[in-house]
Amino acid sequence: xxxxxxxxxxxxxxxxxxxxxxxxxxxxxxxxxxxxxxxxxxxxxxxxxxxxxxxxxxxxxxxxxxxxxxxxxxxxxxxxxxxxxxxxxxxxxxxxxxxxxxxxxxxxxxxxxxxxxxxxxxxxxxxxxxxxxxxxxxxxxxxxxxxxxxxxxxxxxxxxxxxxxxxxxxxxxxxxxxxxxxxxxxxxxxxxxxxxxxxxxxxxxxxxxxxxxxxxxxxxxxxxxxxxxxxxxxxxxxxxxxxxxxxxxxxxxxxxxxxxxxxxxxxxxxxxxxxxxxxxxxxxxxxxxxxxxxxxxxxxxxxxxxxxxxxxxxxxxxxxxxxxxxxxxxxxxxxxxxxxxxxxxxxxxxxxxxxxxxxxxxxxxxxxxxxxxxxxxxxxxxxxxxxxxxxxxxxxxxxxxxxxxxxxxxxxxxxxxxxxxxxxxxxxxxxxxxxxxxxxxxxxxxxxxxxxxxxxxxxxxxxxxxxxxxxxxxxxxxxx
Numbered sequence: 001x002x003x004x005x006x007x008x009x010x011x012x013x014x015x016x017x018x019x020x021x022x023x024x025x026x027x028x029x030x031x032x033x034x035x036x037x038x039x040x041x042x043x044x045x046x047x048x049x050x051x052x053x054x055x056x057x058x059x060x061x062x063x064x065x066x067x068x069x070x071x072x073x074x075x076x077x078x079x080x081x082x083x084x085x086x087x088x089x090x091x092x093x094x095x096x097x098x099x100x101x102x103x104x105x106x107x108x109x110x111x112x113x114x115x116x117x118x119x120x121x122x123x124x125x126x127x128x129x130x131x132x133x134x135x136x137x138x139x140x141x142x143x144x145x146x147x148x149x150x151x152x153x154x155x156x157x158x159x160x161x162x163x164x165x166x167x168x169x170x171x172x173x174x175x176x177x178x179x180x181x182x183x184x185x186x187x188x189x190x191x192x193x194x195x196x197x198x199x200x201x202x203x204x205x206x207x208x209x210x211x212x213x214x215x216x217x218x219x220x221x222x223x224x225x226x227x228x229x230x231x232x233x234x235x236x237x238x239x240x241x242x243x244x245x246x247x248x249x250x251x252x253x254x255x256x257x258x259x260x261x262x263x264x265x266x267x268x269x270x271x272x273x274x275x276x277x278x279x280x281x282x283x284x285x286x287x288x289x290x291x292x293x294x295x296x297x298x299x300x301x302x303x304x305x306x307x308x309x310x311x312x313x314x315x316x317x318x319x320x321x322x323x324x325x326x327x328x329x330x331x332x333x334x335x336x337x338x339x340x341x342x343x344x345x346x347x348x349x350x351x352x353x354x355x356x357x358x359x360x361x362x363x364x365x366x367x368x369x370x371x372x373x374x375x376x377x378x379x380x381x382x383x384x385x386x387x388x389x390x391x392x393x394x395x396x397x398x399x400x401x402x403x404x405x406x407x408x409x410x411x412x413x414x415x416x417x418x419x420x421x422x423x424x425x426x427x428x429x430x431x432x433x434x435x436x437x438x439x440x441x442x443x444x445x446x447x448x449x450x451x452x453x454x455x456x457x458x459x460x461x462x463x464x465x466x467x468x469x470x471x472x473x474x475x476x477x478x479x480x
Contacts, residue, residue: 039346
């Protein structure tokens with residue numbers, strides 16, 4: 001027989017055998033809302049006023065029916081956390097925290113020092129200790145104390161005020177810095193409602209404000225070394241569009257992200273101001289969005305059909321988005337919108353295709369080819385590595401095989417439906433030396449998480465084992 005014909009026949013036989021010995025799965029995105037680190041909906045339990053918006057929830061109600069909620073947010077005046085110097089009202093925070101942490105969720109914090117609905121956002125004892133400040137008439141500015149000017153703003157750069165503030169920040173950091181149950185801490189110690197502006201209160205001049213805000217950033221970064229810090233975009237002016245400002249450049253250099261709380265406060269074209277600014281932050285840090293109080297935005301005609309909220313998520317490459325109203329009202333009136341946002345908010349890791357050998361030998365190398373995409377608007381900031389887990393018919397883990405050469409953080413983001421796909425080939429060996437693996441057929445699971453194989457990131461796949469591992473198929477293992 002012709003040598004060339006024999007070679008061709010052998011090549012064909014090898015190709016067929018190879019095709020028959022490889023299993024390929026092309027998973028379909030289930031469309032489920034994902035709850036993952038560094039992303040998700042943020043339920044406002046306290047929104048400055050302590051009765052807004054968690055006060056109507058039963059103690060057992062963590063609004064689990066709102067898809068994609070990852071964080072409960074507590075923005076509350078300093079005067080309510082430390083009503084007496086050195087004596088803290090921790091149950092105000094701890095009670096809410098424990099409800100959500102019990103459900104696997106996290107918390108966000110913002111302790112403010114200026115409010116217009118109570119006389120003292122910063123505690124009155126700070127004023128009595130000698131800290132300078134001024135009374136103001138809301139919307140008009142500084143004024144002598146009177147029936148219309150009864151709220152007090154501290155001088156945010158005053159030495160005594162800053163000393164007392166640092167004691168607070170240091171205490172908060174001792175409790176929360178590095179705590180895995182904390183999504184982020186907002187630097188809310190400057191400006192009305194913790195939003196970084198004083199135009200309606202004590203009206204601090206811009207040149208003076210810049211220096212003071214840098215001090216507040218420095219105090220927080222001095223004590224918070226691990227937990228994500230955020231600051232309002234309004235520190236540069238609530239209505240000043242632009243991509244770069246010296247003050248936000250400084251915040252970014254310190255690892256502080258932005259929190260835009262002006263979404264849909266006003267109608268188009270002023271429905272927000274700082275999506276350009278977000279372009280400096282989102283490639284490395286999660287961007288946080290807060291929409292206007294839903295009822296107020298709706299009543300003024302700014303909400304529309306909600307499509308602008310989805311556009312904000314796209315334009316800002318947002319990772320977090322607020323529920324800034326009574327949560328079930330917002331959910332019931334916006335279910336379709338919320339589902340659409342959940343397909344884009346933060347990151348969304350999709351396993352597009354994966355192939356593995358139908359049969360492997362214990363202790364010998366085998367290859368797994370996989371294709372991944374990030375269908376969200378933001379980077380997978382925590383990163384993560386693919387693990388293939390083999391389980392027996394009792395659900396026991398026979399082998400955990402992690403490939404830490406490919407970090408999911410590297411996946412690029414793009415417009416809807418255009419996420420680039422990254423192909424990767426992994427090499428594994430199962431059962432080399434120990435643990436002993438018997439010959440048999442095992443279930444194959446995929447997960448994304450730590451280098452030791454611990455699953456961390458939820459994927460939009462079916463057949464979850466309850467621990468963020470997802471069943472793909474089977475594999476036969478043969479002992480030598």
